[in-house]
Amino acid sequence: MPLRLDSKAAGFAADFTALVDARREADEDVSRDVSAILKAVRAHGDTALADYTRRFDHHDLNVSGWAVDPADCRAALDGLSSELRDALELAAARITAYHEKQKPVDSDGIDAAGVRLGARWTAVDAAGLYVPGGRAAYPSSLLMNVIPAKVAGVQRIAMVTPTPKGEINPLVLAAAQIAGIEEIWRVGGAQAVASLAYGTDRIKPVDVITGPGNAWVAEAKRQLYGVVGIDMVAGPSEIVVVADDQNDADWIAADLLSQSEHDPTSQSILFTDDAAFADAVEQAVMRRLPLLSTQAVATTSWAANGAIILVRDLDEAMPLVDRLAPEHLELAVDDPDRYFAQVRHAGSVFLGRMTPEAVGDYVAGPNHVLPTGRRARFSSGLSVLDFMKRTSFLGLTPEAIRAIGPAAVALAEAEGLPAHAASVALRL
């Protein structure tokens, strides 16, 4: 049974705080294992990669092949139904269009003191993309990670993915073909992340690594942060739905279950101002669960992490939503902007009754790689900016250095840095 809370009940404040603070992230002690793997790959390169792949994925890279043949990607795409191929192509086109608007603008100008000041953005040279094997190998995630890098102008994209017993998901290969990925290595786990960060004889190092993975992959990225850039540390997925009683309970139940079916650690929370609607949604969830091929996962997650919170009115819900800082927030009301104006912390917001979160997972355009675990308080979804960096620049004329140089000399002297002071004073 999901948690039921009522904002009018005694003890609500404490109960809600407990919900906010509850940690759904596994405290798996993988840090030492990952350190050892990173060291081994750094020291032994491809030999270590082959060893780990034999051990964890049960195939020999020197027999099954290190890289995926581009012809296999073309064949996978050709093998799709035209409906699925069109869907992938629509998704790619819409994701591209949305991310094109994220491209930053350079600046270059001269201010009142005669100082030339500006900023120039450039793409990183190479990006690495981790794609999980097995059930979590989603073609949509591949598009969401690769397209921002392509839009940024990244010249080389190297994908790594484990192929347990040598097998690989053809949908992923088809998506790779649509995204224009030409370099795919059949390695996974922390060892694959290490190979992208440090480079090996076969795999050249990259500058940024993104993409979802298990606890070992996440910990490898965390440990390599600074050697390379990474996307945010990702945790279990979550959705908050704010809904009045004018919604169809079946729709809202499906929206809640669309998070619950991801993983047993996923979380779905409904805020509503109507107790009868809350009951209707709960019943609709129970009716839908048996219909799902993902029933086992969804049932576990809904029972363990689901919550229905009754509030006096929806305005009361908004500060509570902010404390949760959810990855996904649906505002299933007639006037979503009224409530959206009160939201400070959320990864992505879905406005109105006709905007289920799942359209954002696939085809709407915004990125579905979003901050989880309350990280929307300080971080953003994946974007073109994650694959670019900014170089600031300045240029002084003799007049400009006379205008601002003496202040620099005074500050350098006060900080006890005489060569700083001299480098300016000599030019005055």
Place this chain on the structure above:
Amino acid sequence: MPLRLDSKAAGFAADFTALVDARREADEDVSRDVSAILKAVRAHGDTALADYTRRFDHHDLNVSGWAVDPADCRAALDGLSSELRDALELAAARITAYHEKQKPVDSDGIDAAGVRLGARWTAVDAAGLYVPGGRAAYPSSLLMNVIPAKVAGVQRIAMVTPTPKGEINPLVLAAAQIAGIEEIWRVGGAQAVASLAYGTDRIKPVDVITGPGNAWVAEAKRQLYGVVGIDMVAGPSEIVVVADDQNDADWIAADLLSQSEHDPTSQSILFTDDAAFADAVEQAVMRRLPLLSTQAVATTSWAANGAIILVRDLDEAMPLVDRLAPEHLELAVDDPDRYFAQVRHAGSVFLGRMTPEAVGDYVAGPNHVLPTGRRARFSSGLSVLDFMKRTSFLGLTPEAIRAIGPAAVALAEAEGLPAHAASVALRL
């Protein structure tokens, strides 16, 4: 003696690669110590802070006071010479003006399929600033860290700084007054970073932590990345100067030494196409060193990490500069734009003969918190964006979901996620 390389010499490629790969960052094994400190502060809060402060900073917070009295900041500012006060205020005004231009623009529009799509930026609620004690307590760094947060619109800024034996640098207090910081805690080290991330009874938690520190502080930030946002992992400072023979050797020598004097691990590298000019700069460095109060540090750093690289022409230098991806790059030539156009990886670029790097440290306007250790390949200087996050949003009409919904259903089914598919299909 600094390293001397000549691009015409046999073995140059290998020697230059060794220079690029040389690690100047200490491999101090502080990770376990820091983990223990973070755990203690998380579990015991203020009690742990007081214990560590007694042990490391040799004063009792319950006697000397936990927080700096705002009156002390006002008094410190009043005690400055008018020259120094004017210099700090000029710096603050120019840094503010530059960062104002970094404020991102929201978007909100409806596309051809009738889908409303947008992005909204908001500031984080609270930022924490670490300011080192002792020699490295630079008022300029305080301004460079606080002003982007203020421009972003951050409502609460909490500063922490160790006050060994209870003492604090009045210049830092004066800068805090100018920057408008009202919350300053007399704690330092990994324990201070932990208190900002987790919160204690006295210190409320923040969302982002920035600011320089020693190896313990840097490791604490690295371990807490994900609990809070942090600025980039910072390493030793570095400068690359590209100069032809039309420069004053004394100026260039001072520029190189302005990095060398920071720390024994700092690095200064000159690229020039003229052997006689290279000699002149080296001699000018030797003449200036004895004049510096920072002579000991600068001499060590110049001898250990300095380099003078002779190239056939300055165009040859530019790909080499890119491999170094320097924090600071001076282009001391008549036509700096010609060379700047060839640069892909640098933190900040100083254009022309009249633009010493030190003006950027203090008063030019761009941030002096910049990526070091080749991290300009993938990261940027500190900016307003580090204190903001983006919420994407979308809204569908019945027509819009009919246009793009079926593709979402097809992809959800292909990925084996039936509740995702249902949440869209029910609305079609």
